[in-house]
Amino acid sequence: NFSSSGPFSVRLIYLSLASVRAAHSLPGKVKIVEVGPRDGLQNEKTIVPTEAKIHLINMLTESGLPVIEATSFVSPKWVPQMADQVEVMNGISKKPGVSYPVLTPNLKGFQAAVSAGASEVAIFGAASELFSKKNINCSVEESLQRFEEVMKAAKEAAVPVRGYVSCVVGCPYEGHVAPEKVAHVAKRLYSMGCYEISLGDTIGVGTPGSMTKMLEAVTKEVPVSALAVHCHDTYGQALANILIALQMGISVVDSSVAGLGGCPYAQGASGNVATEDVVYMLHGLGIQTGVDLSKLMDAGAFICRTLNRKTSSKVAQATCKL
Amino acid sequence: MGNVPTTVKHCLSYKQIIEDYPWLKSWLEEEKIITEHEYPDFVKIVEVGPRDGLQNEKENVPTRVKIQLIDMLSTTGLSVIEATSFVSSKWVPQMADHTDVLRGIQRAPHVRYPVLTPNMQGFQDAVSAGATEVAVFGSASETFSRKNINCSIAESMLRFEEVISAAKDRQIPVRGYVSCALGCPHEGNIDPSKVAEVAKGLYEMGCYEISLGDTIGVGTPGSMFKMLQKVMKDVPIKSLAVHCHDTYGQALPNILTALQMGVSVVDSAVAGLGGCPYAQGSSGNVSTEDVLYMLHGMGIETGVNLDRVIEAGDFICNALDRRTNSKVAQARGRTL
Numbered sequence: 001n002f003s004s005s006g007p008f009s010v011r012l013i014y015l016s017l018a019s020v021r022a023a024h025s026l027p028g029k030v031k032i033v034e035v036g037p038r039d040g041l042q043n044e045k046t047i048v049p050t051e052a053k054i055h056l057i058n059m060l061t062e063s064g065l066p067v068i069e070a071t072s073f074v075s076p077k078w079v080p081q082m083a084d085q086v087e088v089m090n091g092i093s094k095k096p097g098v099s100y101p102v103l104t105p106n107l108k109g110f111q112a113a114v115s116a117g118a119s120e121v122a123i124f125g126a127a128s129e130l131f132s133k134k135n136i137n138c139s140v141e142e143s144l145q146r147f148e149e150v151m152k153a154a155k156e157a158a159v160p161v162r163g164y165v166s167c168v169v170g171c172p173y174e175g176h177v178a179p180e181k182v183a184h185v186a187k188r189l190y191s192m193g194c195y196e197i198s199l200g201d202t203i204g205v206g207t208p209g210s211m212t213k214m215l216e217a218v219t220k221e222v223p224v225s226a227l228a229v230h231c232h233d234t235y236g237q238a239l240a241n242i243l244i245a246l247q248m249g250i251s252v253v254d255s256s257v258a259g260l261g262g263c264p265y266a267q268g269a270s271g272n273v274a275t276e277d278v279v280y281m282l283h284g285l286g287i288q289t290g291v292d293l294s295k296l297m298d299a300g301a302f303i304c305r306t307l308n309r310k311t312s313s314k315v316a317q318a319t320c321k322l
Numbered sequence: 323m324g325n326v327p328t329t330v331k332h333c334l335s336y337k338q339i340i341e342d343y344p345w346l347k348s349w350l351e352e353e354k355i356i357t358e359h360e361y362p363d364f365v366k367i368v369e370v371g372p373r374d375g376l377q378n379e380k381e382n383v384p385t386r387v388k389i390q391l392i393d394m395l396s397t398t399g400l401s402v403i404e405a406t407s408f409v410s411s412k413w414v415p416q417m418a419d420h421t422d423v424l425r426g427i428q429r430a431p432h433v434r435y436p437v438l439t440p441n442m443q444g445f446q447d448a449v450s451a452g453a454t455e456v457a458v459f460g461s462a463s464e465t466f467s468r469k470n471i472n473c474s475i476a477e478s479m480l481r482f483e484e485v486i487s488a489a490k491d492r493q494i495p496v497r498g499y500v501s502c503a504l505g506c507p508h509e510g511n512i513d514p515s516k517v518a519e520v521a522k523g524l525y526e527m528g529c530y531e532i533s534l535g536d537t538i539g540v541g542t543p544g545s546m547f548k549m550l551q552k553v554m555k556d557v558p559i560k561s562l563a564v565h566c567h568d569t570y571g572q573a574l575p576n577i578l579t580a581l582q583m584g585v586s587v588v589d590s591a592v593a594g595l596g597g598c599p600y601a602q603g604s605s606g607n608v609s610t611e612d613v614l615y616m617l618h619g620m621g622i623e624t625g626v627n628l629d630r631v632i633e634a635g636d637f638i639c640n641a642l643d644r645r646t647n648s649k650v651a652q653a654r655g656r657t658l
Contacts, residue, residue, distance in 0.1 A: 204653070207619025208578055236612040236649030237619070240574040243543055247359075269653040277571040284542025284572070314571035318539070318604040 027251035029288045031067065033198070033228060034060055034275060036303070037088075038069040038103060040260025042081050043271055044307055050084040052306045054091040059299035060257060061095045064291045065275075069122070070100040073109035089116040101162055105136065107149045114157060121154060122162040123147045125189055127182040128171035131202075135166075144188050151192045163189030164230065168199040169206035169214050172265040179217035187221040196226050198254055201241065203265050204234025208244040215248050228252035231273050233312075234263045238273035239281055246287075253278055258300035259312025274313030276300060362586035364623045366402065368533070368563060369395055369610060371638070372423075373404040373438060375595025377416050378606055379642060385419040387641045389426040394637060395592060396430040398630040404457070405435040408444035421451040436497055440471065445485045449492065456489055457497040458482040460524055462517040463506035466537075470501075479523055486528045498524030499565065503534040503549055504541030504576075507600040514552035522556035531561050533589055536576065538600050539569025543579040550583050563587035566608050568647075569598045573608035574616055581622075588613055593635035594647025609648035611635060 037057050041048055048056075053071075060068050070092060076083030085102070094100055101120040104110040113121055125143055126132040132140045147163075154161045167174075168182045186197045199218065206214075211229075218227065229245040229252075231238040242253055259274030279291050297316050304311045311317060372392050376383055388406075395403050405427060411418030420437065429435060436455040439445040448456055460478055461467040467475045482498075489496045502509075503517045521532045534553065541549075546564075553562065564580040564587075566573040577588055591607035598606040614628045632651050639646045646652060 207616050209620035234649065234653045235615055236574060236609070237616055239571060240578045240616055243575040243578060263653070266653045270649060274571070280570055281542050281572060281575060285544040314569065314605060318569045318598070318601040 026246050026285060026287060027249070029251065030246070030282055031228075031252045032065055032275060032278065032289055032291060033067040033069065033230075033252060033254045034065045034257060035069045035230070035254050035272065036060070036257040036260045036275065038072050038082070039254075040256035040258075040272055042072065042079055043261035043264060044081070044309075046307050046309075047081055048303075048306060050087045050091065052303070053084070053088050056257075056299060056303050056306075057088070057092045057100075059295070059302060061093065061098055063295035063299055064289075065098070065296075066290060067099045067101065070102055072103035073113045073116075073118075074103065074105050086112070086116045089113075089118060104150055106146055107153060110150045110153055114159065118159070120160050120162070121150070122164060123150055123189070123194070124164040124166060125185050126166045126171075127177050127185050128167040128174045130173035131167050131171045134173060140185060144185070144192070147189070148192060151194075155193060161194050163192075163194030163197045164200055165189065165197060166200045166202040169201050169210040170203055172203050179214045182214055183217040183221045186218050186227075190222045190226060196228055196252065197222055198228040198230045198252070200230035200254075201232050201238075203263065204232030204237065204269075204271070206231065206241050207237050208240050211241045211244045212248070215245060215250070219248065224249040225251070228254055230254035232263060232271050233259065233273045234266055234269045234271060239277060242273070242278060243281070246285075253282075257296060257313075258304050258316060260303065260307075270312050272312075274300075274311070274315070276313040276315040280315045359582045361581050361620060361622055362584070364586065364625075365581070365617055366563075366587045367400060367610060367613065367624055367626055368402045368404065368587060368589045369400045369592060370404045370565070370589050370607065371395070371591035371593065371595045371610065373407050373417070374589075375591035375593075375607055377407065377414055378596035378599060379416070379644075380597075381642050381644075382416060383641065385422050385426065387638070388419070388423050391592075391634060391638050391641075392423070392427045392435075394634040395631070396428065396433050398634065399624070399626040400631075401432060401625065402434045402436065405437055407438035408448045408451075408453075409438065409440050421447065424448075424451045424453060439485055441481050442484050442488065445488055449494070453494070455495050455497070456485070457499060458485055458524070458529070459499045459501060460520045461501045462512050462520050463502040463509045465508040466502050466506050469508065475520060479520075479527075482524065483527055490528055496529050498527075498529030498532045499535055500524070500532060501535045501537045504536040504545045505538055507538050514549040517549055518552045518556050521553050521562075525557045525561060531563055531587065532557055533563040533565045533587075535565035535589075536567050536573075538598060539567030539572060539604075539606070541566070541576050542572050543575050546576045546579045547583065550580060550585070554583070559584040560586065563589055565589035567598060567606050568594065568608045569601055569604045569606060574612065577608070577613060578616070588617075592631055592648075593639050593651065595638065595642075605647050607647075609635075609646070609650070611646075611648040611650040615650045 071085040071088045072082040101122050102113050102118045104121040231241045255275040255278045256272035257275045261271040263269045263271040406420040406423045407417040436457050437453045439456040500520045566576045590610040590613045592610045594609035596606040598604045
């Protein structure tokens with residue numbers, strides 16, 4: 001009986017595997033991390049006025065979402081859509097119990113975020129060397145070292161940090177990405193102190209096949225309760241991939257209201273999975289999310305009117321025409 | 323603390339653990355298998371674009387375009403292509419050229435071309451036009467049956483019995499469809515036992531395969547699971563197919579759930595042709611391209627060439643002057 005004897009390390013393995021075994025029934029609750037105002041808007045061509053961003057975030061708060069990624073403290077030179085980061089942070093009505101994480105690519109961004117009132121931040125690593133070089137101009141290892149600075153400052157300020165790993169099942173430059181590389185980067189971020197690691201299918205090429213292999217490798221290194229999936233719907237695979245992840249014990253899912261945010265690597269193609277479609281599936285499975293789908297759809301309708309674009313959510317398209 | 327191995331830190335490295343305790347490896351390998359699902363090695367795709375797809379498109383498609391579409395699909399590796407429907411042209415004007423289509427296509431060897439036959443008249447016309455396989459459509463919802471084909475489920479089954487009997491005499495295989503398997507636009511929720519009852523009825527009458535249709539796309543993996551659990555008790559799983567609509571974006575996870583339960587036949591439509599007549603402007607059929615992408619990504623064989631299906635999809639979308647509903651086709655067409 002391994003569970004009560006043997007070295008500590010062996011007992012820890014047994015416990016983590018037991019949780020993997022039990023995970024083939026679905027979680028009772030799933031936490032949705034709403035990335036529309038940041039990841040979504042960041043990839044929209046039209047610049048959205050600050051008041052509209054604030055109104056969107058407030059509507060999303062009203063819908064019951066527990067985590068809403070509000071903005072990004074990157075240089076406005078690189079991401080003009082996020083130039084009003086400070087005004088957005090100061091303008092939103094923060095509901096108690098709801099988190100409003102912001103992206104902080106480096107120490108400078110972190111300091112600016114904290115000054116603007118951020119109480120949670122996020123950092124982005126990549127599982128692909130080429131993607132890291134092309135996206136943030138340094139190797140994966142160098143980016144992790146940059147993040148150590150942010151982690152140190154965040155620990156001192158008692159600010160929780162979420163880690164993202166991009167290109168977990170495919171890279172626009174490298175093609176196939178080894179699951180072990182993803183596990184390595186996820187593990188580094190987790191060991192550094194990130195409370196949660198969001199695994200991103202950046203170009204949406206993943207299928208239940210590649211998702212399973214990647215998650216099997218990552219769950220060996222990071223506890224499944226600290227993992228999230230961030231699926232893109234570029235090839236229509238997002239919901240199927242999310243279902244597989246749930247079956248493997250994952251209970252945190254990133255999504256974007258109205259499926260905001262196209263794919264910068266496949267022009268005109270879709271990007272983020274729509275929160276409405278995710279919530280529809282989860283509720284249909286009897287999984288609790290705390291989200292009111294009709295209020296969520298109101299938020300989606302609002303931002304689509306503002307952007308003068310059609311929603312990417314199929315639920316929103318279907319429901320408004322019955 | 324004593325002799326604590328170096329691996330016992332904040333985070334354990336799996337690789338390090340195996341190095342420190344080599345005897346653990348085989349034990350851990352066994353544990354790993356539990357999270358894996360068993361999937362069929364091969365999935366048969368039933369292409370319904372030329373019939374179910376075009377039937378629900380507003381634009382009237384010229385006969386030669388329909389024929390060209392089917393001929394293109396015949397070169398993709400698909401083994402079943404639903405060609406047309408022998409319903410009255412009064413009800414479904416798009417299918418008025420059924421005889422010309424069936425006579426005009428170049429039938430590829432190893433490909434079957436089933437046609438819909440709602441009644442004896444349709445069946446006879448189909449046989450005269452050279453049909454070698456037919457399909458009948460039942461419903462799990464009484465209201466839908468009455469509104470769609472103007473009779474109760476029981477009456478429709480009697481009608482089908484005639485067709486199936488005539489088909490048996492000519493050794494023509496019959497496929498059965500059950501619509502509203504996961505929900506009805508009029509009745510709302512549908513009891514899985516009703517679906518099982520209709521599926522069983524069609525199967526026992528002699529249909530070789532029963533396609534369970536989520537007609538308005540409202541199903542989720544939750545309702546798909548419950549419905550299949552019930553139906554599987556009465557119809558062998560190898561005789562079941564799923565026909566999922568993507569109106570709420572749920573088709574692929576629903577298909578995945580069906581595969582996990584042992585279903586190995588999936589209906590789909592090239593380019594996701596065919597909107598939903600019950601949610602105007604919304605999508606209907608799931609795209610064959612997107613289904614293939616998922617299946618191939620899972621290592622499941624289909625015998626179908628995805629690129630050729632995308633070409634056929636491009637062709638019909640140009641002809642219809644509309645955008646494809648397939649996300650794979652959209653992504654492939656625009657990759658930088």
